[in-house]
Amino acid sequence: MFNLLLQLFWIFFKIGLFTFGGGYAMIPLFRSELIGAGLLTEEALIDFIAVSESTPGPFAVNIATFVGTLNGGILGAIFATVGVVLPSFIIILLIARFSSRLLESRWFKMAFVGLRPAVAGLVLAVAFSLGAVRIFPLLNLEAFHFDFSVFDWKALAIMAFTLTLSRLVKKVSPIALLLIAAVLGILLYGLI
Amino acid sequence: MSKAKTVGDLFLTFMKIGAFTFGGGYAMIPIMQREVVDVKHWVTEDDIVKLLVISESTPGVIAVNSATYIGYKIAGFWGSVAATIGVVLPSFVVISIISLFLVQFQALTWVTYAFKGLRAAIAVVIFNAVFKLTKKTKKDAFSFGVLILAFLAAVFTGVSVIAIIFIAALLGIVYGIFKSRPVQGGEADV
Numbered sequence: 001m002f003n004l005l006l007q008l009f010w011i012f013f014k015i016g017l018f019t020f021g022g023g024y025a026m027i028p029l030f031r032s033e034l035i036g037a038g039l040l041t042e043e044a045l046i047d048f049i050a051v052s053e054s055t056p057g058p059f060a061v062n063i064a065t066f067v068g069t070l071n072g073g074i075l076g077a078i079f080a081t082v083g084v085v086l087p088s089f090i091i092i093l094l095i096a097r098f099s100s101r102l103l104e105s106r107w108f109k110m111a112f113v114g115l116r117p118a119v120a121g122l123v124l125a126v127a128f129s130l131g132a133v134r135i136f137p138l139l140n141l142e143a144f145h146f147d148f149s150v151f152d153w154k155a156l157a158i159m160a161f162t163l164t165l166s167r168l169v170k171k172v173s174p175i176a177l178l179l180i181a182a183v184l185g186i187l188l189y190g191l192i
Numbered sequence: 193m194s195k196a197k198t199v200g201d202l203f204l205t206f207m208k209i210g211a212f213t214f215g216g217g218y219a220m221i222p223i224m225q226r227e228v229v230d231v232k233h234w235v236t237e238d239d240i241v242k243l244l245v246i247s248e249s250t251p252g253v254i255a256v257n258s259a260t261y262i263g264y265k266i267a268g269f270w271g272s273v274a275a276t277i278g279v280v281l282p283s284f285v286v287i288s289i290i291s292l293f294l295v296q297f298q299a300l301t302w303v304t305y306a307f308k309g310l311r312a313a314i315a316v317v318i319f320n321a322v323f324k325l326t327k328k329t330k331k332d333a334f335s336f337g338v339l340i341l342a343f344l345a346a347v348f349t350g351v352s353v354i355a356i357i358f359i360a361a362l363l364g365i366v367y368g369i370f371k372s373r374p375v376q377g378g379e380a381d382v
Contacts, residue, residue, distance in 0.1 A: 016251065016252060017251050018251060019251055019252055019253060051290060053214075053307065053311070054214075054303060054304070054307040055214075055283065055286050055287060055290065056210060056211050056212060056213055056214055056282050056283050056286060057210060057213060057255070057280070057282060057283020057284075057286070057287070058213070058217060058253035058254070058255045058256070058283070059253075060253050061253065061255070061256070061280055061283050061284070062283050062287050065283065065284050065287040065288055065291070066287050066290075066291045069287070069288050069291040069292075070291060074288065077284065077287075077288050081280060081284055085252075085256050085276060085280055087251055087252060088250065088251055088252020088253065088256045088257050088260065089252075089256065089260050089272070089276055091250050091251065091252065092246070092250065092252070092256075092257050092260040092261050092264075092272075093260055093264060093269070093272055095246055095250065095261070096260070096261050096264040096265060096272070097264070099246075103242060107365060109368075110364050110365045110367070110368030110369070111360075111361035111362070111364040111365050111368075112238075112241075112242075112364060113330075113334075113335075113364040113367060113368060114334075114338055114360040114361055114362070114363040114364025114365070114367065115241060115245055115357065115360050115361055115364060116238075116241050116325075116326075116328070116329045116335070117326070117329050117334075117335040117336070117338040117339040117342070117360070118338050118339070118341075118342040118356060118357060118359075118360030119241045119244050119245060119325060119342075119357075119360075120322050120325045120326045120329065120339050120342075121338065121339040121340065121341070121342030121343040121346065121356075122244070122248075122342055122343075122346050122353060122356065122357075123218060123221060123244075123318060123321055123322050123325060124319070124322045124339070124343050125342070125343045125346035125347045126218040126318055126346075127218075127315050127316075127318035127319035127321075127322065128315075128319075128343070128347055129346075129347055130311075130314060130315040130318065131312075131315030131316070131319070134311060134312045134315060141347050141348055142347075142348065142349070142350055144348070154308075154312075155308070155311075155312040156312075158309050158312040158313060159312050159313065159315060159316050162312075162313045162316045162317075163316045163319070163320075166316065166317075166320055173226050174212075174222040174223050174226055174317040174320070175208075175212045175223060175226075177313055177316065177317055178212060178214070178310050178313050178314070178317065180313070181309045181310050181312060181313030181316075182306040182307070182309050182310045183306070183309070184309045185305045185306045185307065185308045185309015185310060185312070186302050186305045186306050186309065188305075188309065189304075189305035189308050189309070190301070190302055190305045
C-alpha cells in the first residue's frame, strides 16, 4: 500500500512539474504515465475527460484525485493531489518570495507596457475561441478549419443573454452569470 | 484584521473561486477579479496581469499558481498554504465522490444541459474580464497593436503562450528604450 501511495505521489509530482498552461495539452503525458503504469485504462481516461468538463477545478487536479481514488482510495487521492499541486506551489512560493525586486525594476516596468496588452489579447483569444467553438462545434481555428455546418443557436442565445445582462447590470457577479446560464441550459436544451 | 483571520479569509475566498472554476484556468480570471480585486481589495488588476505572466511561464495550473501567489502576498507562507488548499478542495471533494459513481453522473442528462449552458457563458465572463484588464492600459497604437497581435497569434496559430509573453515583454522594453531617447525633431514624452 505504501509503495502504491509513493508511486501515485511521484507520478503526479512529475505531471505537475511538466504541466504548462492548460491541462488538455497534457493528455499525451497522462496517457503515457498513467496508462503505461496500469493506473488507468484508455476508456476511463476518455470518460473522465468528459466528466472533468462538468466539474469544477483544473483538469490536472481533477485527474489526480480521480486516479488516486480509483487506485488507493481516499489516501491515494490525497497523495496524488498533493503530488500534482506541490511543484507549482514550491515554484510560485520561491517566485513570490524573491521576485519583488525584479518586478520593481526599470526593465520589468518597460516590459510590462508590452505585457499588459498582450495578456489582455491572450484572455480575449481564450474567450473568442471558447465562444466560437460553442456556437460552431466543428470549428478548429488553430488548424484553419472553418466548418460552420453545425450551428448551436441555443449556445448563441445564452451568450447573448448573459452578455446583455452583464452590460445592463454592472454589479452582477460572474458566479451569478454562470448559475443563470446553467438554468438557461436546462431550459433550452432540456425543454425545447 | 488579525493574521489568523486573514488566513481563514484567504481559505474561504479561494474555496469559492475553486468551486466555480469550470473549463480551464482562464475561467477563474473574472471570478478572481471580482472576489480578490473588487470585493477584498487584496491585489490590483496589474497584479492579475503579473500573475498571469508568471503562471504562464512556470509549470502548474493557473488556479494553484494564483492561489499560492496571492496567498503569499497577503499573509505569507500560511496564507499561500490556506489559499492553495482552499482552491483545490472543491474539486477534490467533488471528484472523490463522483469517482465512486462515474457512470451514474454521466447519465444525468439535466446535468449535461446545465453544463452546456454554463460553458456558453464562460466565454462571456472571460470576455468581460478583458475590459477590466485593459482599464489601466494606455490607449495608444502600441498597446492596441500588441493586443491584436497576441490575440491573432493565440487564436490562429500554434505559437505557445510563453513565446507570446516573451515577445511582448521584449517589445515593451524596445518601445521603452525608443521612447525614452529624444528623437531629433521630435519630443520625448516620458
